[in-house]
Amino acid sequence: MSEHRLKTSLGRAFGAAPTPARRAARWLDRNLGGSSILREELRHIFPDSWAFFLGEIALYCFIVLVATGIFLALFFHASQAVVIYHGSYHPLSGVPMSDAYSSVLDLSWNVRAGLLIRQVHHWAALVFVAALIIHLMRMFFTGAYRRPRRINWLIGLSLLLLVGFNGLMGYSLPDDLLSGTGLRIAFSITESIPFIGPTMATVLFGGDFPTTGIIARIYPVHIFLLPAAIAGLLGAHLGLLWLQRHTEFPGPGRDDRTMVGSPMVPQYALRTTGYFLLLAGVITAFGAWLQINPVWLYGPFRATDATTSAQPDWYMGWLEGAVRMFPGWDIQIGGFLLPAIFWPAVVLPGLIFTPLFLWPWLDSLALRDNRFVNVLQYPSQRPGRMAVGAGFFTFLTVLLVGGGDDVFASAFGWSLPVLLRALQILVIVLPPLVAALTYAIARRRSERWLVS
Amino acid sequence: MSDDARQTHAAPAPSGENGAPGGHGPRGPGWVPTWPATVGLVVTLVASVGFAVSFIRDASTQWLGGFLAAALLGIGLALAYWGRDLAGDEVISGPYPVPHEDAEGRAALGDALDQSVQVITRRHFLTKMLVFAGGVFVLSQVVLLGALGPRPKNSLRTTSWRAGSRLVTFDGVPVTRDTLAAGTFLVAFPEGHLDSADSQITLLRIGADPHFKTLAGRESWSPEGYVAYSRVCTHAGCPVAQYEDQAKVLVCPCHQSTFDLMNGAQPVAGPAGRPLPQLPLAIDAQGNLTAQSDFTVPVGPGFWDEG
Ligand code: HEM
Ligand code: FES
Numbered sequence: 215m216s217e218h219r220l221k222t223s224l225g226r227a228f229g230a231a232p233t234p235a236r237r238a239a240r241w242l243d244r245n246l247g248g249s250s251i252l253r254e255e256l257r258h259i260f261p262d263s264w265a266f267f268l269g270e271i272a273l274y275c276f277i278v279l280v281a282t283g284i285f286l287a288l289f290f291h292a293s294q295a296v297v298i299y300h301g302s303y304h305p306l307s308g309v310p311m312s313d314a315y316s317s318v319l320d321l322s323w324n325v326r327a328g329l330l331i332r333q334v335h336h337w338a339a340l341v342f343v344a345a346l347i348i349h350l351m352r353m354f355f356t357g358a359y360r361r362p363r364r365i366n367w368l369i370g371l372s373l374l375l376l377v378g379f380n381g382l383m384g385y386s387l388p389d390d391l392l393s394g395t396g397l398r399i400a401f402s403i404t405e406s407i408p409f410i411g412p413t414m415a416t417v418l419f420g421g422d423f424p425t426t427g428i429i430a431r432i433y434p435v436h437i438f439l440l441p442a443a444i445a446g447l448l449g450a451h452l453g454l455l456w457l458q459r460h461t462e463f464p465g466p467g468r469d470d471r472t473m474v475g476s477p478m479v480p481q482y483a484l485r486t487t488g489y490f491l492l493l494a495g496v497i498t499a500f501g502a503w504l505q506i507n508p509v510w511l512y513g514p515f516r517a518t519d520a521t522t523s524a525q526p527d528w529y530m531g532w533l534e535g536a537v538r539m540f541p542g543w544d545i546q547i548g549g550f551l552l553p554a555i556f557w558p559a560v561v562l563p564g565l566i567f568t569p570l571f572l573w574p575w576l577d578s579l580a581l582r583d584n585r586f587v588n589v590l591q592y593p594s595q596r597p598g599r600m601a602v603g604a605g606f607f608t609f610l611t612v613l614l615v616g617g618g619d620d621v622f623a624s625a626f627g628w629s630l631p632v633l634l635r636a637l638q639i640l641v642i643v644l645p646p647l648v649a650a651l652t653y654a655i656a657r658r659r660s661e662r663w664l665v666s
Numbered sequence: 667m668s669d670d671a672r673q674t675h676a677a678p679a680p681s682g683e684n685g686a687p688g689g690h691g692p693r694g695p696g697w698v699p700t701w702p703a704t705v706g707l708v709v710t711l712v713a714s715v716g717f718a719v720s721f722i723r724d725a726s727t728q729w730l731g732g733f734l735a736a737a738l739l740g741i742g743l744a745l746a747y748w749g750r751d752l753a754g755d756e757v758i759s760g761p762y763p764v765p766h767e768d769a770e771g772r773a774a775l776g777d778a779l780d781q782s783v784q785v786i787t788r789r790h791f792l793t794k795m796l797v798f799a800g801g802v803f804v805l806s807q808v809v810l811l812g813a814l815g816p817r818p819k820n821s822l823r824t825t826s827w828r829a830g831s832r833l834v835t836f837d838g839v840p841v842t843r844d845t846l847a848a849g850t851f852l853v854a855f856p857e858g859h860l861d862s863a864d865s866q867i868t869l870l871r872i873g874a875d876p877h878f879k880t881l882a883g884r885e886s887w888s889p890e891g892y893v894a895y896s897r898v899c900t901h902a903g904c905p906v907a908q909y910e911d912q913a914k915v916l917v918c919p920c921h922q923s924t925f926d927l928m929n930g931a932q933p934v935a936g937p938a939g940r941p942l943p944q945l946p947l948a949i950d951a952q953g954n955l956t957a958q959s960d961f962t963v964p965v966g967p968g969f970w971d972e973g
Contacts (some may be wrong), residue, residue: 485749502731
């Protein structure tokens with residue numbers, strides 16, 4: 215068919231002039247096909263609720279991280295070769311340090327916009343994990359993990375693990391005193407694993423700590439391996455979401471078979487692009503005005519220098535707290551040693567994440583309810599689940615507080631050993647108490663629900 | 667999902683008088699003014715220029731980031747506001763996809779897969795060989811891990827201390843019997859191994875303090891009131907750097923493990939489970955402090971085959 219005849223026949227078919235949009239549609243159809251599917255998907259339904267924005271925050275943080283990370287990677291040197299510093303930060307002039315640390319100093323003090331991008335990158339990581347956790351809580355308390363979304367619950371949890379781990383890798387890169395201390399502790403934790411621990415530690419680190427190749431080793435993990443895995447899982451997560459569609463809160467016209475909301479184009483697309491830019495703006499403002507990880511104050515890593523009150527990024531705080539609060543029960547078994555740190559740093563994370571991963575199945579087993587659902591529950595509709603969740607997050611919160619026990623003790627003038635003992639008691643006593651209280655309250659609310 | 671299945675609850679309103687936001691006519695129900703979106707876009711315009719100018723003039727992080735943030739917030743606000751305005755325009759509904767409805771298809775898929783499996787496994791011997799060879803192949807690739815690093819051998823058990831190693835300070839200056847007054851301390855290394863992470867020690871001169879407990883078997887380890895303990899925390903390996911003079915304890919800055927210097931550096935608070943190993947000291951003919959030997963137990967955090 216000639217160009218001209220096609221044009222006129224199209225024009226006749228749509229009774230309209232060939233606008234740019236129509237021309238684009240024609241180009242797409244001739245080159246890729248699938249017009250009617252695309253037409254359908256433009257009307258993809260998005261329920262209107264603020265709760266669905268939580269996952270989007272996480273997605274947008276990832277975009278910000280990749281964009282800023284690429285900028286950082288252009289300047290960062292993943293090498294521990296010793297150099298003498300002569301940059302603009304005069305207090306460290308003439309100090310021997312690793313090339314990696316010196317390149318981060320240059321990024322912060324000599325590269326234009328470098329400090330801004332570094333701080334935006336770090337803030338985006340902090341907000342990312344927070345968004346993922348709040349997103350997870352929303353899924354948990356509204357029952358969004360039920361069939362057919364159990365696989366997506368698994369993917370989401372895996373994302374949380376990978377992102378947290380990649381954050382840890384990221385703040386280990388600058389090779390400052392704090393990051394080196396973190397790696398030191400990571401080595402010790404690996405060493406504590408029965409049988410394979412010592413070999414695993416020296417194999418992973420390339421020798422006994424401190425090794426000279428560890429930064430070069432975690433660099434590709436941080437900028438390629440884990441981001442690629444995260445991008446893949448995000449794709450799967452969103453792909454499943456696209457196929458299964460969002461859940462929805464109960465409301466008129468909504469049930470497990472019918473959903474109500476805005477069409478993707480233009481309403482939803484416009485709004486969510488706006489939200490993305492708003493989030494990027496807020497994180498940029500953090501990066502501009504709220505100092506984060508001022509590595510020049512910590513100095514370069516040296517295995518013989520000590521940090522003062524070292525604190526990891528917030529999302530590692532629960533682990534830090536567990537490591538601080540667990541008593542020093544080193545156990546000798548025959549000719550072997552089971553170091554105390556094995557329990558809080560290896561066993562406890564397993565105990566926390568295994569039931570989380572299994573939760574959708576545990577839940578459906580407990581209720582003998584395996585139906586597929588699309589309508590969410592309000593949290594108090596399920597007092598038992600609410601109690602479990604409240605107890606669980608109380609437990610983690612006490613651990614998180616424990617991660618800063620020295621800071622709290624000195625800020626409030628408390629005795630550290632007393633505070634530590636109090637936290638050790640609270641971490642056991644408080645979760646069941648909070649769970650019981652939550653159960654009672656949710657029970658009363660749900661009864662009122664049933665009556666009305 | 668087909669179009670017929672959808673219902674539009676509210677028809678799209680005609681677009682507003684002044685273009686952009688406001689899809690409900692100037693004073694109709696749900697009318698929203700357009701000026702916030704306009705303001706947002708103006709902010710973006712100004713801030714973008716501000717960003718470029720402050721970059722060129724090498725302004726501070728606060729200015730640069732402030733402009734960039736304002737530019738993003740302005741346009742973000744405009745779009746979010748605009749989209750929110752449109753959101754009320756059209757509410758649509760449609761069916762959820764129903765999984766596992768296609769029982770026939772599922773059965774057909776199962777049959778097809780089953781057949782393929784049968785076609786392949788008809789060759790019993792080949793199938794077994796495939797599984798076997800494939801498994802061995804995968805396992806054989808594990809050796810690649812060996813390229814990553816050495817097995818621990820003795821590196822976790824030994825330090826650079828040898829019989830006769832002289833103690834030197836951070837600056838490499840030898841420590842003599844006169845270096846410390848009673849009640850003071852310093853950080854020392856074996857000569858020639860400055861900055862050696864696992865060999866760092868805290869050297870303390872107790873003097874003739876009656877509270878100091880000499881442990882059995884260590885009677886000769888603290889000549890003239892000098893004692894030395896490993897400075898690597900037995901909890902997770904941080905340098906145990908804080909010395910508290912009053913309590914005569916060392917505190918680790920990482921998780922606040924506290925070691926009693928008067929009693930074999932036993933842990934008295936915090937998460938550490940084992941004492942800091944003590945280095946047996948001697949004083950040579952020139953009055954220099956030396957080690958009698960390496961530590962008698964591994965220093966630092968515990969590991970499985972340490973015991
Ligand atoms: C899941 C995504 C990511 C997370 C959670 C994350 C987190 C972090 C954190 C917390 C830091 C320390 C920043 C600081 O110095 O204060 C960091 C450093 C760094 N990141 Fe990422 N990052 C992510 C993805 C990426 C990607 C995709 C790239 C590159 C393409 C990248 C490149 C870098 C580089 C080069 C550094 C070292 C420079 C520096 O420390 O300033 N990151 N990352
Ligand atoms: S490393 Fe010293 S207390 Fe943990």
